[in-house]
Amino acid sequence: MGVVVRSPKEPAWEAGGAAKAGRPPGDLLTDPHSYHLVGISFFILGLGTLLPWNFFITAIPYFQGRLAGANSTTKTLGTNHTSPADTFNFNNWVTLLSQLPLLLFTLLNSFLYQCIPETVRILGSLLIILLLFILTAVLVKVDMSPGPFFSITMASVWFINSFGAVLQGSLFGQLGTMPSTYSTLFLSGQGLAGIFAALAMLMSMASGVDAQTSALGYFITPCVGILMSIVCYLSLPHLKFARYYLAKKPSQAQRQELETKAELLQSDEKNEIPNSPQKAALPLDLDPEKEPEMEPEEPQKPGTPSVFIVFRKIWRTALCLVLVFAVTLSVFPAITAMVTSSTGPGKWSQFFNPICCFLLFNVMDCLGRSLTSYFLWPDEDSRLLPLLVCLRVLFVPLFMLCHVPERSRLPILFPQDAYFVTFMLLFAVSNGYLVSLTMCLAPRSGGGGGSAEGPGIGRWATL
Template identity: 25%
Template sequence: MGLFIGNGADAPLLSSISPKIPKDTFHLAYIVHFIFGVGFLLPGNTFITAVDYFSYIYPGVNINRIFTAVKMVVCFITVVIVLGWARKSSSYLRINIGLALFVASLLTVPIIDLAYVKGRVGLYNGFYVTVAAVVVCGVANGLFESGVVGAAGELPERYMQASGAGLAASGVIVSVLRIITKAIYPHDASGLRSSANLYFGVSIVIMVICLICYNISNKLPVIQYYKDLKTKAQEEEEENDKPYLSKSPWKSSLWDVTRRVKWLAFARFLIFVVTFSIFPGHITEDVHSRILNDWYPILLIACESLFNLVGMSLPAFYLIKNENVVVTASLARLLFYPLFLGCWYGPAFLQTEIPTATLTCLLGITNGYLANVLLILPPKTVPIQHAEAAGIVMVVFSNLGLSVGSIASWLWII
């Protein structure tokens, strides 16, 4: 019989296998997974958050839409490749290479600014190099996210929840940085360069922290325990020379794992299509306020990021485990399209700040909660030796949704 780490009715508890599960002393493993979550999106968020700087030196370019689409598509392709080679590749190697590439991509912008652009406007060769850095960032994101989510899928639910909360926290971090820099730096070449360098400097430091934390956390007893558990389950499966759960309607293969989680994967895909076809492109470039002026998109992004963090944190207190409810709630988010269209083309009272801000907050909190639930549930529906595969499948569908959503965001300006 195989080993499950979920809490489903048909899943045996780990305590029935071994009562000596190591304690997560000082919640170190939880904190480290939160930091990993910050690392998922922080580099990409940094490129997008520096939109004021990039828009100033590269006028006439849709920075947010281009950077988002390039990064998401490259990340999706990378994750698909990882999925095909997951059994032959090491998550340890993928995560370390991903973090190193993150640092390299983030270093590119300050170096280009210092050595070539120097705050001058219209040097589009610098833009092309920056897009190349975004491509590297996308590759890094695919390697790092697939490795961390796959590994967290083999652990109890709380560690995946921590990663999700950290992911949302990265958005809050860059939003706060953008508010601070906009308040203290002048809106000229010097001020924009200083703010951009601050964004990238902070991100580089955090990615180095992620690199150190990962290589330390790999040796924590609680992490090692579940790794050993997976290894034993794999050995049992090989000794039996047959798929685990032979009475199950699906066999232990990548295709069967995908079939098992297909509706959850579709729901996660749909969540990100809806969110990223609206945010950040539509919210940052297509809505305007006479009262708040250029502060309006910044505050809207901060609202979305903050409520996304709230939503990502809620599964720690209440986790919906009914797949039908989660999928239905994901479909219901399609209502955001007519609602946001109303804020753009509808009656005058809908085009004011309060309705738009309210919808943005709802977009964030529903995205955060449902996305995290859909990251937690799938690995718990399969044996532990296939939890990594289930996690990577969800990452594939996540990035497919992000890619489709970021490309679909262009429809708002057609």
């Protein structure tokens, strides 16, 4: 009997998250199907949020081929077409127009939630991303000159990542009301998005059809993934387990805010922080059975000071997180996608970049993230953490000196494929491990481990 109830029960509140909101009623605990369906839905939603970015960067050789000439869709899907004559700087523009809207619209999402309903934000973003990917797939069959094609593609990249930021922010807010098990499943889905995109590219290349049909099939794949995400999101209100937690959102958010402020204030007193703007509010009654007594404006006033207090405590780990992503995005994919095999023309040369750049990076990145499930080293107070983060800067010159034959300004010091594979393996594992490590350490250094805002600041810093 205990075995039957344990499966849905254990992750529901022992992991944290919505645990503090109270235990679910007994009928939910004996309904494992609802519990698992909610988990699958959030996993697919996580996969769908990062599919657009990963499918665009994995298809860089295709876009470079289209920009090399009006009829270049007949060229091989996975072949690099980078040359000194490329005046578009496609890799650099894709990286810039992907990360900039992510940052801007993540900040904007803090204001959108007040005036746009959550369902509209999530479903609207998914539908617009779907339409933009359908446009990208249609353009495979349309002959265009490089200039207009580049402009349309860059506009698509900008809007896809803009709505992707709104989508991720809204889903993370929804996950805040669920047990932390679902956050783990959501992040796991995001981690597998890159692997999924790389495998889709390899399958398209190995299909044996012409490059144009292969590219069309490749871009239709994320459309299917986004459609599945829409279906999963629409199914959540019909699942008892999800309905129970999502319905408690307003009261739970208010209670978590009070708990966060109490922990921060207690930590301030221990550290004797002068002039704390919240010391007058120390007597907080956190009894879940009672309604907190406060003025109508009270819930909004303490928000900003508490965020800065948390940030002051986690600034070291937040800075490490920013540096990890800064190094990663400075070379991947802008530089790594230009590296080619030194073996010369052939099958391996055709598959080298999708396998050794994109697939290897995403697999090793997932492996690095999973290592934090077994150990967390070094801790947040150790000087080794910033040292390890800074050492990753060495990957920038290492990748720049790998085999890029069309380049004339820098020498090729690491021509063999083994050098690039070794660098990529260490680069990806260190990225995954250090990102996951700093995300785990941020709440601990933020005071009390139960702070709901510490992880949010850390997640914002990653963008």
